[in-house]
Amino acid sequence: MNKYVTMTDAHAPVRDGAIKLYGEDGFVGMRKAGRIAAEVLDALVPHVVPGVTTGEIDDLVREHFLRQDVLPATLGYRGFTHSCCTSINHVVCHGIPGDRVLKDGDIVNIDVTGIADGWHGDTSRMFLVGDVSVKARRLVDVTYECLMLGIEQAQPGNTMGDVAHAIQRHAEKHRYGIVRDFCGHGLGRLFHDSPEVVHVGEPGTGPELKPGMFFTIEPMINIGKAAVKVLDDGWTAVTRDRSLSAQFEHSIGITETGHEIFTKSPKGLDNPPY
Numbered sequence: 001m002n003k004y005v006t007m008t009d010a011h012a013p014v015r016d017g018a019i020k021l022y023g024e025d026g027f028v029g030m031r032k033a034g035r036i037a038a039e040v041l042d043a044l045v046p047h048v049v050p051g052v053t054t055g056e057i058d059d060l061v062r063e064h065f066l067r068q069d070v071l072p073a074t075l076g077y078r079g080f081t082h083s084c085c086t087s088i089n090h091v092v093c094h095g096i097p098g099d100r101v102l103k104d105g106d107i108v109n110i111d112v113t114g115i116a117d118g119w120h121g122d123t124s125r126m127f128l129v130g131d132v133s134v135k136a137r138r139l140v141d142v143t144y145e146c147l148m149l150g151i152e153q154a155q156p157g158n159t160m161g162d163v164a165h166a167i168q169r170h171a172e173k174h175r176y177g178i179v180r181d182f183c184g185h186g187l188g189r190l191f192h193d194s195p196e197v198v199h200v201g202e203p204g205t206g207p208e209l210k211p212g213m214f215f216t217i218e219p220m221i222n223i224g225k226a227a228v229k230v231l232d233d234g235w236t237a238v239t240r241d242r243s244l245s246a247q248f249e250h251s252i253g254i255t256e257t258g259h260e261i262f263t264k265s266p267k268g269l270d271n272p273p274y
Contacts, residue, residue, distance in 0.1 A: 002195065002207045003225040008184045013189035021212030022188055026119075027253055027260065030188065030214055033070075033121030034251050034262025037114045040064045041125050042267045045274045050104045052084035056099035057110065065114050073113035073120055073191050073214040080119065085111040085124075092220050092228050092237040092245045093182055104130030107140060109247045113191065120187045121265035122216050135223065136244055139176070143221040143246040144271040146170050150199070150217045154252055154259040158209050164201030167219045177226035179245070182237065184216040187251060211256045218249030 005011070005018040007026065043064055044057060051242075060252035065072050072083035080096075087095035087109040088102070096110075102108065111124035126140045146167045153162040171178045184197030195207045199219040224243025231234075231238060239245050251262045264270060 004210060006212070007136065007188075014134065015190055015193055017194055019186065019207060019213060020188060021210060022214060022253070023212065026188060026247055027210070029119035030115055030121065030251065030253060030262045033114055033116040033119040033256050035121070035259050035266065036065070036068055037112050037121035037123045038263045038265050040112050040114065041110060041123065042265055042269050044110060044127070045269060048102065048108065048110070048129060050102055050130045052095040052102050054088070054095070054100045054102070054193055057086055058082045058084055059220045061110075068116075069115045070114040071113050073122070077191065083112070085109075086249070087111070087245070089244055090239045090242045092222070093177055093233040093241060093247060094237055096233060096235055105132055105136075106130070107132060107136050107244065107246060108265060109251065111247075118189050120189070120191050120192070120251075122187055122249065122251050124218065124247055125270070126246050126248060126272060127274075139221065139223050139244055140246045141274060142171065142174050142176065143219060144248050146199075146219045146221060146247040147217060147250065149250060150219065151250065151259060151261065154209060154217070154254060154255065155271050156209055156254055156258075159204055160195060160197060160205045160209070161201040161205030162203050163217060164198050164206070165203045168200045171221050173220070177222040177224055178224065179220035179226055181228050182220060184249070185212070186215045186220045186261055188214045209254050211254050213254040214251065215250055216251050218247060220245060220247045
């Protein structure tokens with residue numbers, strides 16, 4: 001049985017396995033954090049082009065956050081030394097920015113999280129670099145559709161299994177693999193919290209969704225098989241069959257009547273081409 005805790009100012013944010021339920025102050029905080037994170041990805045659009053390095057993208061992310069007195073949550077997180085993750089082509093997630101130059105035809109996921117007034121806004125989008133193949137574009141489109149179908153099921157009274165099943169059904173309809181090794185997560189005043197948000201599941205199973213829950217939905221979808229491996233750097237996850245992978249992520253909150261997406265693009269740049 002899942003434990004739910006209603007958070008107040010008296011509660012210190014501790015990862016204790018309980019699913020936290022936040023009030024209006026939490027929604028206000030998450031709206032600000034989510035908007036700023038989304039604005040960072042908006043600002044990257046003209047810069048994600050052939051010839052740019054992932055390190056240069058990382059610099060832009062860090063500078064954009066810091067100009068607004070927002071800390072990049074990944075900077076120093078468990079030894080990670082960068083302000084975002086850049087995952088290219090067959091990299092599933094947690095790609096490390098560096099000297100890698102973006103090339104014509106690449107697809108890249110850029111994942112950012114900012115800490116604004118103690119609240120975490122966590123989001124990622126796919127970017128198409130130059131002239132991208134039809135199969136890569138289709139993977140990106142279907143992955144975004146998976147995200148939004150999952151979010152449609154994020155309603156009070158539904159379960160995490162309802163969210164997961166909507167994602168799984170759509171991806172498998174296109175014969176894509178759904179990564180099981182990584183999942184979404186609760187967040188708020190903590191970067192990663194309960195519950196886990198898996199992307200494969202059966203309707204009616206898992207934790208019930210209740211107003212005040214904050215979490216990410218972030219399906220990772222592969223053209224090939226679902227299996228992944230983590231490279232020797234301890235972070236970079238890649239598809240074992242080296243097939244293309246795509247991911248989108250939003251931070252959302254459950255409301256009394258549905259859900260609120262905290263990380264929607266203010267400019268409407270949620271799904272490429274931008």
